[in-house]
Amino acid sequence: MLDEYGSPLNIHSIGEFHENISSFKRVSDRLNLDLGIYFARKANKCKTFVSEAKKANIGVDTASFQELSDCLDEGLAPEKIVLTAAIKSEKLLELAVNNGIIIMLDNTDEIELLQSVCLKLNKRAKVGIRISGFLFEDALPTRFGIDIEETKKLLIQDFKVEGKYNQLDFQGLHFHINGYSVQQRALSLVRSIQLADELAENGIQTRFIDIGGGYLVNYLESEEEWDEFHTELYRAVLGKSRPITYKNDPLGMYPHNGELLGSPKVYPYYNDHPKDIFLRQIMESKFDCNSKIYEALNSRKIQLRIEPGRSLLDQTGITIAEVMFRKSNSQKDSFVGLAMNRTQLKSSSEDFLLDPIFVSQIKPKEATPFEGYLVGAYCLEQELILKRKISFPWLPAIGDMICFVNTAGYMTHFYESQAHLFDLAKNLFFENEENFDKVRVDKY
Numbered sequence: 001m002l003d004e005y006g007s008p009l010n011i012h013s014i015g016e017f018h019e020n021i022s023s024f025k026r027v028s029d030r031l032n033l034d035l036g037i038y039f040a041r042k043a044n045k046c047k048t049f050v051s052e053a054k055k056a057n058i059g060v061d062t063a064s065f066q067e068l069s070d071c072l073d074e075g076l077a078p079e080k081i082v083l084t085a086a087i088k089s090e091k092l093l094e095l096a097v098n099n100g101i102i103i104m105l106d107n108t109d110e111i112e113l114l115q116s117v118c119l120k121l122n123k124r125a126k127v128g129i130r131i132s133g134f135l136f137e138d139a140l141p142t143r144f145g146i147d148i149e150e151t152k153k154l155l156i157q158d159f160k161v162e163g164k165y166n167q168l169d170f171q172g173l174h175f176h177i178n179g180y181s182v183q184q185r186a187l188s189l190v191r192s193i194q195l196a197d198e199l200a201e202n203g204i205q206t207r208f209i210d211i212g213g214g215y216l217v218n219y220l221e222s223e224e225e226w227d228e229f230h231t232e233l234y235r236a237v238l239g240k241s242r243p244i245t246y247k248n249d250p251l252g253m254y255p256h257n258g259e260l261l262g263s264p265k266v267y268p269y270y271n272d273h274p275k276d277i278f279l280r281q282i283m284e285s286k287f288d289c290n291s292k293i294y295e296a297l298n299s300r301k302i303q304l305r306i307e308p309g310r311s312l313l314d315q316t317g318i319t320i321a322e323v324m325f326r327k328s329n330s331q332k333d334s335f336v337g338l339a340m341n342r343t344q345l346k347s348s349s350e351d352f353l354l355d356p357i358f359v360s361q362i363k364p365k366e367a368t369p370f371e372g373y374l375v376g377a378y379c380l381e382q383e384l385i386l387k388r389k390i391s392f393p394w395l396p397a398i399g400d401m402i403c404f405v406n407t408a409g410y411m412t413h414f415y416e417s418q419a420h421l422f423d424l425a426k427n428l429f430f431e432n433e434e435n436f437d438k439v440r441v442d443k444y
C-alpha cells in the first residue's frame with residue numbers, strides 16, 4: 001500500500017465508529033433521554049465519516065462552507081446538520097438559511113448579519129445561542145459565546161415580532177467548554193436549564209441544550225505506565241536521570257528554583273472516564289436536591305445534544321510511515337528518518353504519547369536494542385514526529401514501517417500542512433472489514 005499510495009498513509013475502519021455511536025446511545029436509552037448526536041467533522045476531514053454518520057442516523061456538526069456543503073451533498077436531512085463555525089461569512093449563512101440548517105450564534109455582529117441575510121432572502125433562520133459566563137470558583141474564561149444574562153435579555157427583547165432580530169427563530173442553547181471536568185460540564189448544564197426555565201416564564205421555548213464535544217478518549221491501558229512516565233519525565237528534566245525526550249524537553253513544564261512547575265501540557269491519554277462514561281456521569285450529576293440532570297431535561301422535554309468529534313473516532317484510524325534513513329549526531333543522539341512530517345501527527349497536545357508499533361521486514365540474526373528519535377521531512381531543527389525517545393528491539397532498516405495507532409481523531413488532519421509542497425497523505429478505508437485487500441481512497 002505504501003508503494004501504491006505513498007508515505008505516510010492513513011488507514012481507517014468504520015466498525016469502531018458505529019460502536020462509539022452505540023456507546024452514547026446506550027446511555028440515552030438507559031436514562032430514557034432524548035439525545036441528538038452531531039459528529040464534529042473537524043476532528044477528521046474524510047467524507048466517509050459523514051456518509052457513515054448518515055447511515056447511523058446521527059447528525060453532523062459543521063464549521064465551514066465546505067463541511068456544510070459536503071453534508072448537504074451527502075443528503076443529510078436539515079435537522080441532522082448544525083452549523084457552529086467560529087467565523088460565519090455571508091455566503092455560509094446564506095447556504096445555511098436556504099437549507100433550513102440550525103445556526104449556532106456566538107456574538108451580536110453575527111446576529112446582525114444573519115438578520116440582514118434573512119431579510120435579503122426573505123426567509124427565517126433557525127438559531128441556537130452559544131452561551132458563556134458560567135461561574136465556578138471564578139468565571140470560566142472563554143472567548144466564545146454570549147454571557148447568560150445578556151442572552152436572556154437579547155432573546156426576550158430582540159427576538160420578539162417587533163424586535164430587531166425578528167427573522168430569527170430561537171431553538172436552543174449551546175455551549176462547548178474546554179477541559180474534561182464532569183463538574184464543570186454539569187454546573188454549566190444546570191445553569192443552562194435554569195436559563196431555559198427563565199425563558200419559559202417569558203414564553204420562549206428551549207427545544208434543546210447542546211453541550212458541545214470534548215468527550216474523553218482513553219488511549220492507554222495502564223495507569224501505572226502513565227504515572228511512571230510522568231515521574232520519569234520529571235526526574236529526567238531535573239537531571240536526575242537520562243533524558244527521555246529530545247533535548248530534555250519538559251513538554252510544557254517549566255523549571256523554577258531547582259523544581260519543575262506546572263504539569264506536562266499533554267492530553268490526558270490515560271483517564272478513567274472516557275466517552276459514554278463521561279456523558280453518564282454528567283447526566284447523573286445533581287440538578288437540585290431532588291433530581292438529577294437527566295431527569296430535569298426529561299421533565300422539561302428538552303433534547304440533549306452533543307457534538308463529539310474525537311470520541312467517535314476512537315480506534316478508527318492508524319497512520320503508517322516508511323523508514324528512510326538512520327543516523328546519529330555529535331551529541332550521540334540517534335535518529336530514524338520517516339517519510340512524513342510532524343504536521344501529519346499533531347494535535348494541540350505537546351506530544352503524542354502512544355508508543356508506535358515497529359513493523360520490521362526481517363528480524364536480524366543478532367538483535368541489539370536501539371533507542372532513537374523519529375524525525376520527519378520538514379527542514380527544521382524541531383522536526384520531530386515524537387518528542388519522546390523511542391526504544392526498538394533492534395535498529396530499524398530502510399523500508400521498515402512505523403505504525404502510529406489511534407490517530408484518526410485530530411492527529412492526522414487538524415494541523416496537516418503542505419510546506420515544501422509535499423503531497424498530503426492519502427486516506428484509505430476498508431471496503432469490507434474481512435477483506436483487507438479491498439480499500440478505497442477517501443477524497444475530501
Ligand SMILES: *Cc1c(COP(=O)(O)O)cnc(C)c1O
Pocket residue numbers: 040042043061084176212213214215307308309310311
Ligand atoms: C471542537 C468542537 C467539538 C468537538 O470536540 P471533541 O473534543 O472532538 O469532541 C464540538 N463542538 C464544538 C463547538 C467544537 O468547537
